[in-house]
Amino acid sequence: MAEIDQVTASILEKIDGEGFKQEGAYNLRYNGYSLCHGNTEHIKIKRKEDKQGIDVYISGDAKGEQVHIPVVVAASGMVDEVYNDFYIGDGAEVTIVAGCGIHNSGCNDSRHDGIHTFHVGKNANVRYEEKHYGEGEGTGARILNPVTKIIMEEHSVFTLDTAQIKGVDSTKRETEVIMGEDSKLFVVEKLMTHGQQSAVSNMDVSLNGAGSSAQIVSRSVAKGNSKQIFHPKAIGNAPCHAHIQCDSIIMDQARVCSIPEIDANHVDAAIIHEAAIGRINNEQLIKLNTFGLSEEAAEAVIIENFLN
């Protein structure tokens, strides 16, 4: 079993909500190399030969299994670009827990670009969790630029649950989803920025198959002088349903720009979007004050639950 230092263990606690163990199917990428990895009967992880990254093969016999593939960047000034491809067999039921944590205690920028592609087989059901987190006392920036492509075959279900908890100075997220017949997509994107941080999230969801449906929910809190831009786009190319909901709390001198876009190319494409940006509701604060919570505690509770 590989030895994991204290900084890495602490970051793993933040980015792997299920709890990282060197058991089952897993791959821990540390400062640009694979520190440890394991396979199971139904899940095989192979290192790429031509570039950085792994191929993850999940057989259709995998039912209720988990794959943990966290990334930790603890070296200041490191630029880590990694390509991970997932091949999910027909009928598989799997939870994939990814996530990236950067500890930068130096003065140079640390960056991780995770380029993930998911090939989701027929009737497969995938839950993908990805948490991003940054820490460290250095002046170097902590940068994460994830690219996610999801190709869904018929009757498949994909749940994309992403969260940027804190400490990431700059992020640009690009997500593309291609949906087949009767496939279902659920996206929950949670984001908190503070200080001078900036975050951009672009998402294109093409509902190409008849009966496909997508629900995209984005919740964010912007504090300090931080800036956020959301641009989720649902493109209905067949009889389908899609719902985009962007909800943001804005505080201090922050800026939030929310641009939900809907594009129907079929008469039976039913697509809805809604977006709201506002400060913390005063009535909510007062209600929590009547429970005996101070202003600061009430504010923290509202944010914590909003991003829950």
Next chain:
Amino acid sequence: MLEVKNLVFHPVDNGVEKSIIEGISFTVKDGEMLVITGPNGGGKSTMAKLLMGIEPLDEGTIMLDGVDITDYSIAQRANAGIGFAFQQPPRFKGMTVSRFLSLAAGEELPERKCCDLLSGVGLCAREYLNREVDGTLSGGEMKRLEIASVLAKPHKICIFDEPEAGIDLWSFSMLVKQFEELHAGKKESLILISHQERIIQMADRIMVIKDGKISALGPKEEVFPDLVDKDTGCICGNQRHKA
């Protein structure tokens, strides 16, 4: 005991000073139920908010068990033992019902206790524990949850602002039963703002507020007969609750 002396509230709206509450004084004894009624816009809800510190007093003092709480913040009043149920409770995106009740109780509540609180206000507990306190709950459900939040921990005095508003007949009966049990226990003093005859009939004393002033205050037996058909805004004479 709650002692309220000479409450005055004159907010300034668009540069014009308005007279909303004019020198209201009263007491609520330990274990007593005081029902406040009167016409809409008369100042009842504002008075309740002044007691909780939600609106700032211009004049007057508020004493709770001999302690001057006039300058206390809302949270300090809550921690001193005042509970408050809003007429129109706010919603919280992302907060589950069980989390909401735990926050109200000031401690992590076990599932059984949450279920008891919800059942007590007519909500089928298991269906609600993991639901969010957001727009997916109806107005009636929110009201019942609001009342459950006040009942989640013991207080010296609880203030309920029109608890019956938006609640169906069956739940109203359960609510009345809850108030009867609370009142019978005599552990908490109760202030209820209400227009409903069944609630007014439970009072030890009734206070009628009209135009920001007390127009009647006394034992139920004295004040209630004068309420019906008089210009108080109390509609119980016209719409007797059958629940």
